[in-house]
Each structure stands twice: as structure tokens, then as C-alpha cells.
Amino acid sequence: MSRPSRFLDARPSGGSPLLLTVLCVPMFLVLLDVLSMNVAQPSLGRAFGIPREAWPLLVDAYTVPLAAGLLPAGWLVDRAGPRRVLLWGLAVFAAASGLGAAGWAWEAVIAARAVQGLAAAAMLPAGLAALTATWREPAPRARALGVWSGVSALATAIGPGAGGLLVAVLDWRAVFWINVPFALAAFAGTSRLLTADGPTVERGKPEGVRALVASVIAAAVMTSGANGTLQVLTVHLQDDLRLASGPAGAILLLATLPFVVLGPVAGRLVIRCGRRAVAALGLILGGLGLLTLGRLSGIAGLVPGLLGVGVGLGLMTSAIVGETMAAWPARPGMAGGLNNALRQLGTSAGVAVGGLSTSHAAGAPLLERTGLVAGIWWIGGAVLVLAGFERARRR
Numbered sequence: 001m002s003r004p005s006r007f008l009d010a011r012p013s014g015g016s017p018l019l020l021t022v023l024c025v026p027m028f029l030v031l032l033d034v035l036s037m038n039v040a041q042p043s044l045g046r047a048f049g050i051p052r053e054a055w056p057l058l059v060d061a062y063t064v065p066l067a068a069g070l071l072p073a074g075w076l077v078d079r080a081g082p083r084r085v086l087l088w089g090l091a092v093f094a095a096a097s098g099l100g101a102a103g104w105a106w107e108a109v110i111a112a113r114a115v116q117g118l119a120a121a122a123m124l125p126a127g128l129a130a131l132t133a134t135w136r137e138p139a140p141r142a143r144a145l146g147v148w149s150g151v152s153a154l155a156t157a158i159g160p161g162a163g164g165l166l167v168a169v170l171d172w173r174a175v176f177w178i179n180v181p182f183a184l185a186a187f188a189g190t191s192r193l194l195t196a197d198g199p200t201v202e203r204g205k206p207e208g209v210r211a212l213v214a215s216v217i218a219a220a221v222m223t224s225g226a227n228g229t230l231q232v233l234t235v236h237l238q239d240d241l242r243l244a245s246g247p248a249g250a251i252l253l254l255a256t257l258p259f260v261v262l263g264p265v266a267g268r269l270v271i272r273c274g275r276r277a278v279a280a281l282g283l284i285l286g287g288l289g290l291l292t293l294g295r296l297s298g299i300a301g302l303v304p305g306l307l308g309v310g311v312g313l314g315l316m317t318s319a320i321v322g323e324t325m326a327a328w329p330a331r332p333g334m335a336g337g338l339n340n341a342l343r344q345l346g347t348s349a350g351v352a353v354g355g356l357s358t359s360h361a362a363g364a365p366l367l368e369r370t371g372l373v374a375g376i377w378w379i380g381g382a383v384l385v386l387a388g389f390e391r392a393r394r395r
Contacts, residue, residue, distance in 0.1 A: 015134040015193070020144055022189035023131050024151040026090060026123035029179055029186075031152055033116060034063060035159025036166070036175050044172040048106040061113040062120070067344040069121025074129075074337020076122070082130040082333065083194045087187060089122035094183035101176035112176070125336035130194055132325045132332050139271045142322060146267020149317040153259030206335075212327035214388020216338050218279065218320050220346035221381035225374045226309050228350030228357075229290060230255060232370045233302065235358040240366075241299065251299065254306035255313075262314025270319050275326075276389035279319035280382040286312020287378035293371025294364045305371055312378065323389050 037058050045055040077085045093116055100112030131148060135141040166174040206212045230252065237248040269278045289308015296304070321339055328335040357370060 015144075018189070019134065019193040020131070020147060022186055022193060023127050023134075024148055025182055025186035025189075026086065026093075026120075026127045027148065028151050028155045029093065029182055030066070030120040030124055031155035032159050032162065033120070033175075033179065034059065035156065036163030037062065037113075040163050040167050040172045040175045043167050044109065047172060048109075050106055057110060058113060061110045062117040063344070063348075065114050065117030066120045067341065067348070069118050070125060070337045070341040070344065071334070072337075073122040074125040074331075074333040074335070077126050077129050077333025077336070078331050079333075082126045082133060083190065085122050085333075086126035086130060086190055086194070089119045089126060090183050090187040090190065093119035093123065094180050094187070097176045097179035097183065101173045101180075103173070103176075116179075124340045125333050128321070128325070128336035128340070129332035130190075132329075132336075134194070142270040142275075142318065143264070143267040145318040145322050146264040146270070148263075149266065149314075149321065150260050150263025152317070153256055153263055153313065157253060157256035157260060206328040207330075208327040208390055210388050211323055211390045212335070212338075214384055215320055215323035215327060216342040218283075218316075218381050218385050218388075219324070219339050220342040220349075221377060221384070222283070222313065222316055222320060223343045223346035224350035224353075225286075225290070225346075225378045225381070226255075226313055226350070227347045228354035229293075229305070229309060229370055229374045231351045231354030232357055232366060233306070235355075236362075236367060237299075239358075240363050251302070252306070254303060255309040258307060258310030259314040259317070262311060263318060266315050266318050269315070270322065274391070275319040275323045276385060276391060279316045279323070279389065280385045282312045282315030282317075282319070283378045283382035283385060285315070287375040287382065290371045290375035290378060293375075294366070294368025295371070297364075302367075305367075320385075326390075 041055040041058050044058060045052065073085065073089075096112045096115035096119060100109050100116070103109035103112060128148075131144055132141060135144040162178075163175055166178060233252065233255075234248065237243045237251060243251075266278055266282075286308045289304050289306075289311065292308070293302070293305040295301070324339040325332060325335050354370070357366060
């Protein structure tokens, strides 16, 4: 068995609800800044006279550094400690957001987005490592991870709407300014509430290699199936059914609202039934919902599939993340970095495949093919979870 890290041993066995709130803010900001900028692209691009084909750079300039920086940031967390890395990440994120808001040129905004992405890459594994190091007992940790996953769903749900509202009421600069007070508040809360880091981590191997591999692959399966399906449904609602972006977005909330509600519930289920059972249940229920796509007519026919995505994500997210962190307790930074990196990879792959699908089919055939592939993909993920996750784990 690998030796636990010394900075983990130096931490208390639990934290306050206020500390949990503080640790959820960085992850909330990371997701919010992906989704809100999607809506702000046209306004920002037109303000600088940038052609439409260059607008996606606003998203890519953020997501590429984020994805590339997750594993190096995880390594850094295990060397310097989560508190130190989290504080630096929040400070840089706030400064980069201010730079983006003041953006005097397109190039300055793109540079600000890139720095935001690098800071976000530090914030994600540092926040997750701090959470798992503070709530060390299995039951409190499961509850904390349930809340954490619910907050991530909330960011996903409100991101596009928040971005649209800020642009409509103020302008595109508000999408950057809104980050600053949240990041500074999280910085102050982390400084005051999170225990100071101890000595750097000892080198330690995973306690459960099979569980680690299975959980990070399951993380990619989870996000690829969900985001690929939502990409197809977004196009279907607006191109095939001719809905405006507002009504289409409201319908897609059916895939995120259950996630918000079930995140904390899943934490309690994990305590009672274990991560293996809860993650497999989420994948199976979600997969069955996805299999209904294209088999029922009209907008109402999309409801079981959308609810399947939301219920599946709500049940499995905290269980999958918790399995990764428990499999490598001596290296929480690397464990969190791996899990987040595979989730990002799954999202990118799912969106790419979903986009390719919409260029070759439409209407009911597109939905039926998407539901069949995504449903089988998630049910296959349940088999992986049942085979690879630990039946019982002490941490």
C-alpha cells in the first residue's frame, strides 16, 4: 500500500459548509466561463469587426490551455499543496478576467482567455484535492462530492442564460467582469478557511490501479455520451424543428435540472450503496433514456432522453469522481487532474462526433442513430464500472 501524503495527514477530518461553498466556486467559474462565452461570441466578435469563422477562437483559446494544463497542474498540486495552487489559480483567474473586460483589442481578449484557461487548469485539481483532503471520512466526503457535482450542474444549466443576460443588459465585457468578485471572494475564503499546506507529497503509487483506470475511462464515457447527445439535440431543435434559441435552451434544461437536484442525493446514495452501484445505476438509467430518442414523435418525444441524460449525470458524477480520488489517495492532485482531463477529452470527442452526425442525417433518423449509439455507449460504461470499480473501499 502506498504511503499517504504528509499534507493530507496534516488536515482535519472535515470542513464547514462555508468552506465547501468556497471550494465549489472555482469549479463553478471554470464551467461558467466556457458556456457563457458561447453566447457572448457574436457580440464580442462584431465589436472588433472579426469575421464569423474566427469567433470560436474565443472558446478554443480557453479550453485548449485548460485541457493541456490539467495534468501538469495536478502534479504541481501534489508538490506544492492544494491551498497554494488554488490561491495562485484564483488570483491569476481574477486578473485575467479583468484584462479580458478591459480588452482594448481582439488579441488582448484572446490572450486573457488563454491565461484564464491556464488558471482554470490549476483551480480544478487543486479544489478537488482540497475537498477530498478536508473531508477524509467516506460518508462526509461522499456528501461533499455530491454537493460539488450539483454545483457543477448548476453552472452548466445557467451558463448560457447568464451569458445572454449579461450581454443583453450590459455588454460582452460583463461576461469577464462577473468573474472578478467571485474569484476574489473564493480567494479570501480559501485564505481564511483552508488549512495551510504541509510538506510536499511523497511519491506514491495508486492503491487501486484497476479502479483508477476504470474510473477515468468511465469519466470520458460519461461526458462524451452526454455532450455528444446534447450537441445533436441542439441542432435538431433549432434546425429541424425551427425553434428559436430561447425555447430550445429551455427544453435542454430538462437534461441539466435533474443533475442539479440529484447531485447531493447521489452523495447520500453512495454512502448507502457504494460508488460502484450508484455509478452503474446512473449509466444504465441514462442509457435506457437515450435509447428512446427518435422512437417517439414531437418535442414531447425528446423528454425521456433528456431526462435520461440529467438523471444519469446526477447519479454518476460524484461516484465516478470519488472512485478516482479514492484509488490514488497519495496523489490527489494527479488523481483530480486525470479525472478532469478525461472528462474534457470526452466532452471534446462527443461534441465532435455529434457535430459530424448532424452533417450526415436529420430528423428522426438522426435522433434514432444518436440515441442507439449513446445509449449502448453508456450501458457499456456500466459494464466497465461493474467490472473495474472496487466493491468496497475504505477511503
